[in-house]
Amino acid sequence: MSVELFFQYIVAGITYGIIYAIVAIGFNIIYNTTGIINFAQGEFVMLGSMIAISLTPYMPLLLAIILAVIITMLIGALIEILFIRWLDSPSVLRMIIITIGLSILIREVALAIWGENVRALPYFTGNEVSSISFGGVHISPQVLWVIGVCTVMVLILQAFFKFTMVGRQMRACAANREAARLCGINAKNMVTLSFMLSAGIGAVAGCVVSPITYSQYNMGTGLAIKGFTVAILGGLGNSMAAVVAGLLLGTIESFSIWIMPTAYKDAISISILLLILFLRPGGLFGSKEEMTLKEF
Amino acid sequence: MLRLRNVEAGYGRLKVLHKVSIHVDPGEIVTIIGANGAGKTTLLKTIAGLLKPRSGEILFKKQPIAGCPAERIVFSGCALVPEGRQVFSTMTVRENLLLGAYVRYKRRQKSLVDRELERIYETFPRLKEREGQLAGTLSGGEQQMLAIARALMSGPELIMMDEPSMGLAPLVVKEIFKIISQLRDEGKTVLLVEQNAKAALSVADRGYVLETGRIVLQGPSEDLLENRDVQRAYLGRDLDSEIRL
Numbered sequence: 001m002s003v004e005l006f007f008q009y010i011v012a013g014i015t016y017g018i019i020y021a022i023v024a025i026g027f028n029i030i031y032n033t034t035g036i037i038n039f040a041q042g043e044f045v046m047l048g049s050m051i052a053i054s055l056t057p058y059m060p061l062l063l064a065i066i067l068a069v070i071i072t073m074l075i076g077a078l079i080e081i082l083f084i085r086w087l088d089s090p091s092v093l094r095m096i097i098i099t100i101g102l103s104i105l106i107r108e109v110a111l112a113i114w115g116e117n118v119r120a121l122p123y124f125t126g127n128e129v130s131s132i133s134f135g136g137v138h139i140s141p142q143v144l145w146v147i148g149v150c151t152v153m154v155l156i157l158q159a160f161f162k163f164t165m166v167g168r169q170m171r172a173c174a175a176n177r178e179a180a181r182l183c184g185i186n187a188k189n190m191v192t193l194s195f196m197l198s199a200g201i202g203a204v205a206g207c208v209v210s211p212i213t214y215s216q217y218n219m220g221t222g223l224a225i226k227g228f229t230v231a232i233l234g235g236l237g238n239s240m241a242a243v244v245a246g247l248l249l250g251t252i253e254s255f256s257i258w259i260m261p262t263a264y265k266d267a268i269s270i271s272i273l274l275l276i277l278f279l280r281p282g283g284l285f286g287s288k289e290e291m292t293l294k295e296f
Numbered sequence: 297m298l299r300l301r302n303v304e305a306g307y308g309r310l311k312v313l314h315k316v317s318i319h320v321d322p323g324e325i326v327t328i329i330g331a332n333g334a335g336k337t338t339l340l341k342t343i344a345g346l347l348k349p350r351s352g353e354i355l356f357k358k359q360p361i362a363g364c365p366a367e368r369i370v371f372s373g374c375a376l377v378p379e380g381r382q383v384f385s386t387m388t389v390r391e392n393l394l395l396g397a398y399v400r401y402k403r404r405q406k407s408l409v410d411r412e413l414e415r416i417y418e419t420f421p422r423l424k425e426r427e428g429q430l431a432g433t434l435s436g437g438e439q440q441m442l443a444i445a446r447a448l449m450s451g452p453e454l455i456m457m458d459e460p461s462m463g464l465a466p467l468v469v470k471e472i473f474k475i476i477s478q479l480r481d482e483g484k485t486v487l488l489v490e491q492n493a494k495a496a497l498s499v500a501d502r503g504y505v506l507e508t509g510r511i512v513l514q515g516p517s518e519d520l521l522e523n524r525d526v527q528r529a530y531l532g533r534d535l536d537s538e539i540r541l
């Protein structure tokens with residue numbers, strides 16, 4: 001393998017990996033405040049990009065994306081208020097069934113609205129053939145957009161949880177819900193907020209990646225599996241580890257094309273997921289005890 | 297300040313509290329003592345709003361609060377230091393305290409928060425030293441101090457504490473009880489739940505004895521300390537063997 005090809009694979013790995021990481025962080029945010037795995041997480045990514053695509057004919061790209069993210073966040077809030085909020089300490093199984101049901105529901109609604117057509121947002125800068133060359137490695141500018149936007153988003157998210165009062169409130173609910181209520185924090189609103197945040201970052205990821213991967217009503221399922229694998233790989237609830245795990249999975253997938261047919265690409269993440277669940281259910285970086293200490 | 301009339305509460309089909317009536321006047325330290333499983337924690341959770349009473353009346357500053365959610369009750373000036381400390385273990389000491397002051401943030405009294413933080417650090421110098429440390433890595437005694445400090449950050453008029461001496465060394469227990477009487481001197485009202493009856497009664501003005509969800513005895517602390525039943529059951533004096541001698 002030539003050095004250029006090697007770096008080409010690395011860049012592709014990072015691009016997909018960071019998207020997986022964002023989906024995984026979406027899982028983590030909701031998991032941390034509620035203990036729920038929201039299997040409709042991938043659908044937020046789909047909704048974000050599909051809504052933005054539908055809006056682009058009527059407004060500038062940036063405005064369409066912002067609006068799409070806001071709409072997706074509102075949908076996230078609505079889902080929480082309609083289907084989750086009124087449940088009084090539901091069982092894990094019931095929550096899994098509810099969120100899987102929600103993902104199917106959202107997908108069917110999307111199919112009814114947008115059909116089966118494959119669509120895409122336009123490239124943010126340049127087009128599909130433009131590329132920037134770094135010493136023989138050709139990178140599409142959109143790849144830089146994906147990596148840049150997602151990195152900034154992760155950093156902002158970290159700062160939000162660490163330095164703002166609302167972020168602290170959400171972490172307090174994750175650490176100890178009852179104690180948070182005793183401080184006067186409305187835990188239910190924090191849960192709604194965590195759904196909005198997860199939906200929002202998923203939508204942003206969906207928009208930046210859409211020009212490269214294209215969007216379709218059912219794109220969420222695959223992303224949810226990859227994101228879930230990454231979340232488990234990094235240790236459920238741990239967002240920084242999710243970034244590392246995401247990049248790892250993305251790179252492994254990217255190099256796998258080199259040694260086996262592309263069709264097996266998706267099988268890799270499922271295999272990793274099963275392996276991790278069998279061998280290290282606390283994740284690569286976590287121990288079982290740390291699982292009980294939830295942190296964003 | 298606080299008045300309960302015939303309060304009944306429980307979990308699911310299990311009824312834990314049976315017609316409990318107590319009252320706490322402003323500036324008092326009142327203690328509730330009772331054995332394991334008597335329902336002390338259930339009683340405090342019911343007052344704090346974590347548990348809805350089945351029936352009965354709870355008045356705080358003459359306002360009915362029975363059935364109000366916990367987050368509303370803190371805002372009215374009634375704070376609970378929960379059993380087992382329940383600090384936010386993944387957050388720093390300072391963050392724990394700031395969250396305790398959430399009530400003040402919400403009321404846009406940010407300047408008060410800083411002043412209160414100063415005061416708290418004066419009372420608990422150990423917490424200032426450990427400001428940036430994760431609360432989960434504090435010792436048991438320090439965590440208890442933090443839990444009390446966090447509740448104080450909301451500026452409560454009534455502070456309820458659920459077994460603050462649990463699992464702590466005698467010296468630390470002494471320190472905590474000193475702080476409790478200091479709180480009364482500052483004009484706060486304290487409702488103290490304890491299994492350590494001797495220590496609790498020595499600092500309290502009045503006490504109630506809770507047995508299997510019922511108030512079976514009440515009175516000034518001195519009277520309870522003298523009471524033979526209390527001595528037998530909670531102060532560990534074996535009267536029967538003393539008589540035999």
Ligand SMILES: Nc1ncnc2c1ncn2[C@@H]1O[C@H](COP(=O)(O)OP(=O)(O)OP(=O)(O)O)[C@@H](O)[C@H]1O
Pocket residue numbers: 307310312330331332333334335336337338339379491
């Ligand atoms: N979450 C719960 N669900 C069901 N039953 C409970 C729950 N919490 C407490 N109980 C029951 O209620 C009764 C009273 O418990 P509570 O915790 O109020 O006792 P306590 O006086 O605080 O005891 P301790 O001194 O051990 O803390 C016990 O019989 C207990 O088993």
Ligand SMILES: [Mg+2]
Pocket residue numbers: 336337338379458459
């Ligand atoms: Mg108790």
